[in-house]
Amino acid sequence: MANLAIGSGTSRLRPILAGRRAATLALLGALALSGCQSTGPAIDLSRIEAEQGSEQNIASLSAVIARNPRDANAYNVRGSAHARAGQFEEAIEDFDQAIALNPRLFQAYANRAHVYADINENGQALQDYNRALQLNPSYDVALIGRGEVYRLASRRQEAFADFQRAIELDTTDPRAYYRRGLLYQAGGQHNFAIEDFATAISLSPQSPSGYNGRGVSYMAIGDDENAAADFNTAIKLDKTDPEGWAMQAALLEKRGEFKRAARSYAEALKYDPNYTFARNGLERTKKAG
DSSP states (O other), X not given: OOOOOTTOOSSOOOOOSSXXXXXXXXXXXXXXXXXXXXXXXXXXXXXXXXXXXXXXXXXXXXXXXXXXXXXXXXXXXHHHHHHHXXXXXXHHHHHHHHHHHOTXXXXXXXXXXXXXXXXXXXXXXXXXXXXXXXXXXXXXXXXXXXXXXXXXXXXXXXXXXXXXXXXXXXXXXXXXXXXXXXXXXXXXXXXXXXXXXXXHHHHOTTOHHHHHHHHHHHHHTTOHHHHHHHHHHHHHHOTTOHHHHHHHHHHHHHTTOHHHHHXXXXXXXXXXXXXXXXXXXXXXXXXXX
């Protein structure tokens, strides 16, 4: 049975828990967009396809384990399926068992770390990522996962080093480029960020996140035409993703098109009523319009 690694997919770059993201754009004064950045998503479990987290698939994996109760890989795979289904306690139990049966199964440490990160047990997550990398220093999944924990903790140098190492290892995981792009963006290095977002897009062209990230950097350097194209593409790819609508609204607000901006902010709030950036933008543009 193959060793599956959760959190390393190319289909979507989105979180799975509440609190989907912090404010995606810093509006300083009258939309001083040169200081803006997209914070990006947290850990993603997207390598496991949707059907792999189904009850039917989990039942099938349980049958495999019943026939082979000493198979560490089987527990690792079922743990991945539980994680994909949002069954985090069961996932951790399976990864625990996989590690007990095979303490050198580095994929299980990384998979358990992904789950710990998703439930905000970041200390435990870092321990597991570190152990996975002790066993396999070239494991890009663990490097990217650990880098994201560092990034979200504002440990930017350590995060950059992990993403950089994964890229040097020729990873095909778009998140390494996307998240390094976010770090460049946070440091105001928008041309480098644009290059990284472009690579992430080439690796995962159906994910809206790369387009949104690149659009923010285009907007920061005054290239509104390319920014608008990227935000429009993001919305076409996923009309239910509030970030694309909010970024489009910010650009419209910057242009002084307050009524259109208000409509886009309202669309963002339709899909995420707790999106503070969109709510504040809607209030501003309604008053301005």
